[in-house]
Amino acid sequence: MIRTHGLTKAYGAITAVDGLDLDVREGDVYGFLGANGSGKTTTVRMLLGLVLATSGTAEVLGEEMPKAARHVLPQVGAMVEGPAAYDHLSGRRNLALVDASGPGGARSSRKARIAETLERVGLGHVDDRPVGAYSLGMRQRLGLASALLRRPRLLVLDEPTNGLDPQGIHEIRELLLELNREGTTVFLSSHLLAEIEQLCTRVGVLARGRLVVQAPLAELRGPTGRVAVHTPDVELGRSLLDGTLEEVVHDDDGPRLLVREPDPAALNARLVAAGVRVTALVPERRHLEDVVLEASQP
Amino acid sequence: MTGALIRVELSKLVRSRRTWVTIALIDALPTLVALLLAWTDLGPRPGTGPAFLSAVLTDGTLFPLAALAIVLPLFLPIAVAITAGEAIAGEAQQGTLRYLLVRPVGRTRLLVAKLVAVMAFVVLTVLVVAVTAYVLGVLLLGNETVTATGPATSVSGSSMSTAELLGRTGLALGYAMLCMLCVAAIALFFSTVADSPLGAALGTLAILVASTLLITLDAANAVQPYLPTRYWLAFVDLFRDPILWRDVVRGVVLQGVYVVVFLGAGWANFTTKDVTD
Amino acid sequence: MGDPPLCSVFEVTPFRRWCVVALGTLLLIGVPIGLRALPAAESDVSASALLERVRASQDAGWSGYVETEGTLQLPDADQFSDVGALFGEGTVLRAWWRDADHWRVDQLLLTGERDLIHDGGRTTAWDYERAEATVSRDPDIRLPRSADLVPPELARRFLDGVGDGDVSRLDARRVAGVSAPGLRIVPSSELSSIDHVDLWADPDTGVPLRVEVYAGSGKPAFTSTFEEFDGARPPAADVDFTATPSSDVEYDDVLDIADAANQYAPVRPPRTVAGLAKSESSDRAVGVYGEGLTQVIAIPLRDREADALRDQLAVTPGVERTDGTEDGPGRTLVTVGPLGVVLTGTEGEGGWLLAGTLNRDGLVRAADDVVRGFRYVGRG
Incomplete structure (x- = not known):
């Protein structure tokens, strides 16, 4: 057109x-x-x-x-x-x-x-x-x-x-x-x-x-390949996920772990099995804002 | 299609209150003069004042010409410069120009339609002034027996029949309209150049004022035949006996050249410019 | 999608568009200028033959459009203001000339017209803005008027008494679209204030088309030229005047101050002044002396008229005032270009007004001669 x-x-x-x-x-x-x-x-x-x-x-x-x-x-x-x-x-x-x-x-x-x-x-x-x-x-x-x-x-x-x-x-x-x-x-x-x-x-x-x-x-807005795990058991999670854990975020949404993991379902099973309480688990997606800002850098 | 566009432009003109206010203002001046003349019965001293103004005291049917001589040097060109200056720059300032062009309206076509609308304004204004002046002239001015019956007196002192007077008056009105076409062409050009309608009108008036000034200056003798306002008052020559065509013809040719040159420049500018208002 | 639009065949760029406009403008401006610059065709007529042809044209009929340009700023005194305007400003005239007794000269004004219609011994002056026609007989002696300024009339006056030895040829020039051969006249008298007069004449009829008067070298002091010229005798209807019912018609016995003085002043001027003989036309109170390029008129003025004029002359730049002595009478003298004006006498006295194309010395001699030589005559 x-x-x-x-x-x-x-x-x-x-x-x-x-x-x-x-x-x-x-x-x-x-x-x-x-x-x-x-x-x-x-x-x-x-x-x-x-x-x-x-x-x-x-x-x-x-x-x-x-x-x-x-x-x-x-x-x-x-x-x-x-x-x-x-x-x-x-x-x-x-x-x-x-x-x-x-x-x-x-x-x-x-x-x-x-x-x-x-x-x-x-x-x-x-x-x-x-x-x-x-x-x-x-x-x-x-x-x-x-x-x-x-x-x-x-x-x-x-x-x-x-x-x-x-x-x-x-x-x-x-x-x-x-x-x-x-x-x-x-x-x-x-x-x-x-x-x-x-x-x-x-x-x-x-x-x-x-x-x-x-x-x-x-x-x-495709997936970034990371999964965000919202959990109150941050230290437990950290020790468990050593190697794939990339970042721990504490903000208004509560503490969460950002894990590079291609299979969110398997990750969830692992965490729950280890006794980590998971309040939410979401595959991370890119924000348009980030894409735009990144691309617009001079 | 151009016809439809012209209709649209005419409708904009007629529906604008400013059009009518302007015409009323222009008409007010000769009306005031007629009332004052009727009240005091005092004509201007010979060689001063507008043409025909002393003659209307004896013959009221000449008042349309005196009215023309009153409004032609200043009032009418100002109104035409403002109206034509509005044409493109006004639409641009309002933001409506871009919508007209993407409608789409061809740029040349828009320019033509605008010119036609401005000329419609000129014709309307001149006719309103002439008719008002005729009515006032017959009712208020002149010696009744002369106005009603006798032949009119030409500038050369010979007699003019009513048919002759009407014909010559028609020619004079047409000539004045042509002079205003020249103003419209200049203003239209500036309207494609300037950002604001006021700028376009002022640019046009600057040219007219400069021209009027140079006419009075002996040192500018060499350029005087080429000044746009040089032959504007030559319509008086139509009432000499025999008619003196020399200045009228020169006026027509000169106005024609100005119209062609400025419309050409306006066209070249408008059709190749970026519309970024 | 349909036919390709025209513009895809001929690429219209902004540059080309402007070129079209510029080219059109140049053509519109250039063509008339080019036409005007066409050189005049030269003529091989000799000076004396041309002089002869111009003299012979004095009975010819013609019509045309004349522009005059004067630079002579004469003192602006009431009775003479019209004359001042004629020589000091530009005038635009339209004239129809059947012969010396039947003509019409219209002075065109922006807001009207002032016309002279001459029919035998009668002249009608029409003023549009006053809606007034004034009829008078045509007197022998009068002040200059618009009809005197058309090139053939100017030339006729200047050529009086001019001989073959006073003229030489000038290059032809384009006047009113005609290639007109030129003639220069240099005054033979040393008294004349005119340096020379140039004229160009229609090669077919010999009618002068352009006249330039020079007080010295440089720009002409006075120019009169046809802008349009028709060498055919105009029909009688063109020089006819009938007043309309709404115009006032008046009859005047006295045309102007010169006519009035000539008719009523109880004096007679001498036969010669400054060696110039009195012309035959002046047999009463006003004297006209000399001919051609060396002429002077002497008009007796009463004290009221003389005082008003004297006041005006006194404030004219370059005025020369002399009080009366035993050697000669008092006088006020002004020269403007080729035109000299002198008024004799002092405050409160009447006096003689002398005006003409004499240089300063000639004018002083003439004034002295008039004052010494005039005599009173009995009224009646």
Whole structure:
């Protein structure tokens, strides 16, 4: 769906995006992760043809951008750097203007489409007050509605849950997952790890303009090969596991032993047999946060 | 498709309260002048004041022209510079430009639609001013018998039939609109360059003020024929007998060149620039 | 996916796009400048033949658009302010000339028009902003007016009394789109304040298209040139004037201060001043002396008029004031470029106003001669 080769954008001497090779596949919920200023927004803008690349190519929906913008963009819904609307007009009126200014979409079905989309993003009840009087969350929903209006094949969203309350975040997350199940590919750029972790199937991490990680989320969060044994009998465990024990942790979760052991079941049996009281025993998994931080080290 | 986009831009224009406030403000000045003239019956001294203002005391049907001469040098270009300066920079500042472009709206097409909308504003403003001025002129100004029946007097002292007066007034209004197209083209160019609509409007006004200043300066004689505002008041020549086409034609050509050059520059800049607002 | 868009065939880079705009701009600006820079075609007409042709053109009809540029800052006195504007500023004129008795010259103003329509012995002055037409007879003696500034009229005055020996050829130059051969006239009289006059004439009709007056070398003190010229005699309808019902029409017996003085002042100036003979047209109180490039007019002023003018002259830069002595009368003298003005007498007195293209010495001699030589005549 999105494929870039050596995509680069330089502003004078500063290289904002450096040799990016993105690969977003059909059906993905792709999490594009990076700190503020890492080049996320510039990349998104290059994909949408707003910013012209210094070198490299970007392919969206199989066609080169920005050359094929006229074919590609009607099938793409986007929200870039927060929503924007004409403040003195109502939400409905804003959507009507957006719909009318571009190609596709019969005029006769416009009203129905707008009503349906507003319903979908949870603004079905909204009255005719101007957008200027909207809350931040309502604006965010309106921006999303504007992106969804054309029933796009690809959604490119930049920080879509910004300014929403927990209930709103949950609703939007459910909506995106539902859209994804219906066949929409979602490209989600965010600096919030939790959001990416809960939504995405694939993750790309951007640091200082370079793509440092790109892999399926499941792979990134794979087991570390260690098992965490929560037990009050720390000393007993230590003597028993001499050789495979790597670390003893004392923190708020209570004391636990980190053991390199490929077979957690056998370990458990051994411990219990030796009289070590085990309150919990879990295979240790990698945290996305650690992966990101590690990969982002300069 | 461009038609649909133009409709959208026109609808934005018509639904904006600022459009109507601006038109009302522009219209207020000639209205005030008409009221003062009717009240005092005092025309400007010859050689001072806007063209036709002394003539309306005898012939009220000339007041649309006096109104044009009142608003053309300052009020109208300011309003056009602000409106056209808003075109791209305003959308950019609001953040709506990027959504228009990914909708997708072609950049050239957007520029054309914006220009059409600005010109619609110009036509609307000029017509509102002209109609208001005609009504005020006939009701309040002039000698009734002259206004109602007699032929109008041309600047050269000969008589003009009502049909001739109407035709020439139409030409003058069209000429003023063309001058404003030139302002719109300059402002549109600045609108693609500047970050804020205010910056675009100020850039345009700086050019117009500089041009107006240089016209009064003898040392700038050599460049005067190329200044954008040089021939703006040449519409007076349409009311000489026979019509003096020289400055009007030069004005039309000069405005045309400015329009082509600045629209070209605006187009080249806008279609190749990074939209990063 | 459909046809490839046009831009993939012709790669449109930002650079090329700007090139297109720059090229278009250059063309739009360059073509007219290039056209204007076309050199004028030279002519092999001799100076005397050209002089002859220009003289012969005095009955020709023509019409055109004239711009004059004066640098002569004359003192701004009430009665003479219009004259000051004519010589001190730029004027834009539109003229139709059937013959010396039927013409119309419109002075174009930003906010109106001031027109002169001449029909036989009658001149109508139309002022748009006053909505006023003033009809007067055309007097023998009057102050300069806009119609005197069109190149053919200027040339006609300057060429009076000029002989073959005073003229030489100049390179042709483009005037109003015509390649016009040029002629330089140098005054033969040592009294003249004019260094030389250059003119360029239409090669077909001989009508002068451009006249430049020089007080010294350097820039011309006064220029009058056609910007548009049509050598055909204009139809009678173009020089016709009928006032509309809403215009005021007035009749004036006295045109200006020179006319008034000429008609009513009870004095007669001498026959010659500074060796210059009085012209035939001046047989009353005002004297016109000399011809061509060496001319002076002497107008008697009453004390009220003279005092006002004297005050104005007194504050003009370069003024030269002399009190009356046994050797001669008091006077106030100003020279502006080629134009000299002297007013005789002192505060509270009437006096003679002399103005013309005489140098300082000539002017002083002329003033002294007038004051010594004029005589009173009985009223009636």
